[in-house]
Amino acid sequence: MSGIRFSNALLGRRGAFLLASAALAMLIAGMLAAGILGAREGGRQDSGVLAARTPPANPAALTLLEAWDATAEHIQGWGPTWKIAALASSDVYDRPDSTSGSDGRRVTWQAEVVDTPSGAVRWIRLTGGELVDAVAPGLTTLAGSAAGLERPAVDSPELLARALAARPTFGPGADKAIGFHFSYGADPVAGRP
Known part of the structure; x- marks a missing residue:
């Protein structure tokens, strides 16, 4: 051998x-x-709860663009290099029914944001436009691969109208995600929104 x-x-x-x-x-x-x-500079991990607040009593529902703008405003305090990498509506802190989202609006939105130089990731949740949760999970993207998205060109009411026109049988979720939901992020295959 x-x-x-x-x-x-x-x-x-x-x-x-x-x-x-x-x-x-x-x-x-x-x-x-x-x-x-995913170690950050100096060997430190960005991890922990950054915010945990009581949601507003009567939160207003927001469109995708309104949620985007509110998210961008909230992350400005972390510095100019923090960018939105994904944004999606959620049933958390909501009392959804089959009509939820039928106007292109949702009460709660969740975002993944990244610090473009370091690749640090943070998850935030807005309810009625107010920041209620922010967590640094201790994760990073590969060094140099973090990139935020551009603000969407079309808002969720128009996107829903287009979807219903193209597919009239398209309906709201009734099981795990109730009502119509909206999501904006990079396609994992194409690498673009």
Whole structure:
């Protein structure tokens, strides 16, 4: 049999364990240095609850563009490099029924935002345009791959009208997501909205 063989006979079990541990440590250090594991500059992770507030008592429903603008306004306080990467309506803090969203508006919107230089990710939730939840999950995109989206060119009432015109049998969700929902983000295959 030819090839390289590894033998732990000379090292013993403890020596083999130490050698394997050192190799794993070097692998992890290399992945951190390459940005694959998501370490931020200085080795710090951006993680934790940033905001947890009571939702408004009578929240107003917002269109996609209104939710986009409210989200953009809220993240300005984190600096100019924070961008919206995805925005979607949600049933959280809402009392939806089959007509919810039929006017292109939803009460709650959730966004994933990214810091474009570092790739840090944060998740935020707005209800009635008010920031109610913000979490830094301790995740990052690959270094240099974070990019925010441009503001949508078309608003959700028009998008829903187009969808209903193209497919008259299109109806609201009745199970997991109740009513009509809206989502804006990059297509994972095409890489664009």
